[in-house]
Amino acid sequence: MKILGISGSPRKxxxxxxxxxxxxxxxxxxxxxxxxxxxxxxxxxCTGCLDCEAGGKERKGLCQIKDDMQEIYPKLLGADVIILGTPVYFYMLSGLLKNFLDRTCPIWPRLEGKPIAGMAVAEEGIGQAIQNLKTYASVCGMRWVGSIA
Known part of the structure; x- marks a missing residue:
């Protein structure tokens, strides 16, 4: 089983x-x-160019932006389980993780059914951050398997 953990914290x-x-x-x-x-x-x-939207559900997952996401897409698709971790800022996800989630738009149809879990770390606001992660999973058709806080 391949488990891919993704830390959305801007610091160690x-x-x-x-x-x-x-x-x-x-x-x-x-x-x-x-x-x-x-x-x-x-x-x-994400620049909102919508190139990744071309082709509907059968799109190839192409993004015109050349950065590290091109190496991450295959890792997301190849993982059996994905775990997203975020600190909680103002009762929400970190900006770093939100930006990353926005950039998964080209491949989200191919994430359907994939198990995903969330981890939120903070003194308060954890429930809201976990709900943000659950919403992302739902929109992508992923299978929410739990949270850690």
Whole structure:
């Protein structure tokens, strides 16, 4: 089983630590794991050009923006489970993770049915951030399997 963890924290902190520990445990149980640190990647903002919308549900997942997302798309599609981790800022996801989620638009139809879990780290506002992640999963047709806070 391939588990892809994605840390949406802009710094090395509690979110990254918790996600790393979770992946470490699942690796000990035999899973193949990978942790993507969005803070170390070049992921530009979506420009809203809508090129990725061409072709409807059968679109090829093409984005005109050349950055690290081109390497991430195959990892998302190849994972058996995706775990999204975020610190909570103003009761919402980090801007880094939100930008990343926006950029998954080219492939979202192919994420349908894929298991996804969420992790939110904060003193308060966790429920709202988890709800944001659940909404993303629902829009993509993904199967929400749980949350960690």
């Amino acid at each position: 902190g509690n979110t990254e630590w918790m996600l790393d520990k979770l992946l470490e445990i699942t690796a000990q149980l035999g899973a193949e794991v990978e942790l993507l640190l969005l803070r170390k990647m070049d992921i530009k903002r």
